[in-house]
Amino acid sequence: MDKKLPVWVRAQDNYAGKVELEHDVDIPTWIVDSSVSKELLSDLYREEKFDMLLDLCGVDYPGREKRFDVVYHLYSFSTGKRLRVKVPVSEDRCEVDSVVDIWKAADWFEREAYDMFGIKFKGHPALRRILTHEGFVGHPLRKDYDPGKRWQLEEDKIYKPVFLNLPPEEDSMFERMTINIGPSHPAMHGTFRLMAVLEGEVIVDSDVEIGYLHRCFEKMAETHPWQQVVPYTDRLNYCSAFINNVAYCKTVEDMLGLELPPKAIWGRMVLMELSRIMDHCVCNGTTLVDVGALTNFWYFFEIREEIYSLLTKCFGSRLTVAGCRIGGFQHDLPPDFIDLCKHLLEIIPPLIEDIDKLVTHNRIWLDRSVGISAISGKEAINWGWTGPCLRASGVQFDLRKNEPYYWYDKVDFDIPVFYGGDVYDRYRVRMAEIKESLKIVRQLVEQGIPDGPYAVDDYHVMLPPKDMVYNQMESMIYHFKLIFEGMRVPPGERYGYLEGANGELGFYIVSDGSPNPYRIKVRPPCFPIFSTFSRLIRNQTVADAIITLGGLNIIAGELER
């Protein structure tokens, strides 16, 4: 199938012997020699219009001659095609050409691959650690790195900023001053560090430091069985934990070839949309708090509290729900689920209405947000943006419509798009999306809960019901095997994706058939978005930088994993 692609045929002609096609994979995959990788990738960008670098990561195979794979995931907006490019490199010549000058999104992704695997990127402007601290020794995601080995950060090693794009000093009224904001600063959401060079109050250049919440999700996932990774995914984007659960479980289910029962799909869709509402509530609420509009924060949190009460009823916890299991849900949905949803559908719209009246046309909010840190759609794509922030820049791209999964093609909803690309439009997109999500939930609730089981009855994956375990030998054996050995996923790899609250949430999972995942790479939607931050706030004031950060909805757990 892939061979019919003209793009593949051309690549074969141009790079004979240097590029290979991998078979039996979820999306077309090319294995490319590192000597031509950059040339080929820039061809793909220019000729084949692969205008977005979705993800870049490393994978370690210690037994192989060429130990590391550098994996690129590309997406083309014009054709809607996806492509995976793998560039194997050996341990002693651990170097590939940087693609920062093709896709700006590569900047931080390459730094991450360097940090985690020690892969060097030739031509990268500032290849230094990004997630771990400066006193760290070694590369933690290499298979031979002990997961528990810690290093202390000494004070004299703490990073001092380097300003790469500092314009020459002209005769300005103001003397230049460098200030540090964060990481422990409420406007930096507690975990980001911004170092800015100011002229008066205007930021002429800045440097951003992240990694203060790097909790080693990917290494932890490698040391836990498949089902036990689910609670870790909760803590990626903790504002909408359920969406992460689904994204992970869906990817593994696709690897296993499981077909979910209708009830599981229905429940997942309802809860995902409610989680999306919760996420947008936190984002808009905190952004408005940053400009001093505190009242609506209470309104937004009232919405969250109401949705929490539903989640508590379903899963027993409020924030980190761990709702999904690979293969469906852990429990059945509560019997009054529909009534609770109807209650939510009654009380959320008036609250949204109130917030709308308070803020959307509020003069102070307009003055603070319109035209602030605007970015064009084309540039945003080059930086790797997805989700509400991209839609605020006029690009209609939503995986629920573009590549529908579950039943999103069967429900009626719109994709709100705004064209300003500024903080105000990011706010408006989110407000509009809350209403669209409510529309989806309403349709699903009207449809009613489908009958049938809440999970697959494949006992290689899901535990059999307790009464069967107690009464049947075979079920007991399944139970025993699952608890002690864990489930097995057939060897292979998959890039699973869905529309998270912040944009495309991708899970690149490699399995070697053992009880633990071999490698899980999360494509966090806010990682490429936040890498744009320095560019966005240039020539803006410090106060603008603060609301820009709020409007981008950067969630540290997901950004730094």
Next chain:
Amino acid sequence: MVKENELTSPSWITSKLEVIEKWARSRSFWPLPFGTACCAIEYMGVVSSHYDVARFGYEVVRFSPRQSDLLIVAGTITDKMAPVLRKIYEQMPDPKWVISMGACASSGGFYRAYHVVQGIDEIIPVDVYVPGCPPSPEGLIFGILQLKELIKRGRDRYSRKAEVSDG
């Protein structure tokens, strides 16, 4: 001269300064939320209208360590963040107390990993540990009330330290 009605219903009380001090301190913490992760979202829940920690008098959230006396560490502390947390703690004036909110701050939680501090008591002293991942808002409020009790009874770390230094 004291008037008669003042003696029967006095508008004053006698007490020890120490008791008044403890009474005042334990009822009006100025918390500094050192929020890094999921727990910080729950902390927002605690201060927002539904749970409303203002009922107890603990709503004056101060983000400057020099203005606060209760450090609530809400979220995972990584090795990269550890020097920052230590510095914030040192900047707080005495008397000061620390609440470790959630599993990560208390013990590293389920992140037994290369970049996570296995409990903030590696770097700063802690008065009250609140379990949960994240703790429910009721849990955190209960934790703060526990601290209040400790202070009232003079069993908190600060009072005991003062006792020792007084001889």
